[in-house]
Amino acid sequence: MTTRVIKSWSTLAVSAFYWRISTAFAQGAPGQKQQTLYDRLGGLAPISVVVSDFIDALMPDAVLNANPAIDAARKRVPAAYLKYHVTALVCQTTGGPCQYQGRGMKESHVHLNITESEWGRMVTLFKGVLAKHGVPAKETQELVDIVGSTKGDIVASRAVK
Numbered sequence: 001m002t003t004r005v006i007k008s009w010s011t012l013a014v015s016a017f018y019w020r021i022s023t024a025f026a027q028g029a030p031g032q033k034q035q036t037l038y039d040r041l042g043g044l045a046p047i048s049v050v051v052s053d054f055i056d057a058l059m060p061d062a063v064l065n066a067n068p069a070i071d072a073a074r075k076r077v078p079a080a081y082l083k084y085h086v087t088a089l090v091c092q093t094t095g096g097p098c099q100y101q102g103r104g105m106k107e108s109h110v111h112l113n114i115t116e117s118e119w120g121r122m123v124t125l126f127k128g129v130l131a132k133h134g135v136p137a138k139e140t141q142e143l144v145d146i147v148g149s150t151k152g153d154i155v156a157s158r159a160v161k
Contacts, residue, residue, distance in 0.1 A: 036095025037142050041135070044091055044098070051087045054129045055079050063121045069112045093146050105153035112156070119155045123147065
């Protein structure tokens with residue numbers, strides 16, 4: 001009887017061990033389930049800090065504000081409002097729980113007459129802020145790709161100033 005009980009317990013223990021391993025893999029153990037970009041960036045708090053610094057770099061930029069339409073928008077739209085909407089947009093597009101409630105990119109930017117040169121300046125500032133915060137190369141590239149996907153709706157003028 002004792003031998004049968006020991007065998008039953010060892011069978012149960014082995015079964016439990018395999019069940020734990022298979023459950024761990026099914027629930028996203030390393031190598032099985034890839035984390036979202038949102039998770040890899042650390043979630044909402046780090047995203048909001050990076051967005052805040054990015055908007056702080058954009059608002060006073062002399063190159064961008066040389067465009068009269070951008071300069072007027074900077075004076076009309078509070079930085080806090082932009083930070084809120086951009087944070088929600090980044091959160092949502094990286095797989096986070098936020099829901100962006102703002103206008104579309106085209107509608108938000110068409111009146112600004114943004115040029116290729118101004119776009120390039122924005123991307124340079126964005127990459128600088130990401131580097132300042134130590135965002136890894138893979139995540140930086142994914143973010144740059146996300147931003148790049150909006151270029152067609154934001155850049156209105158192909159002219160280089």
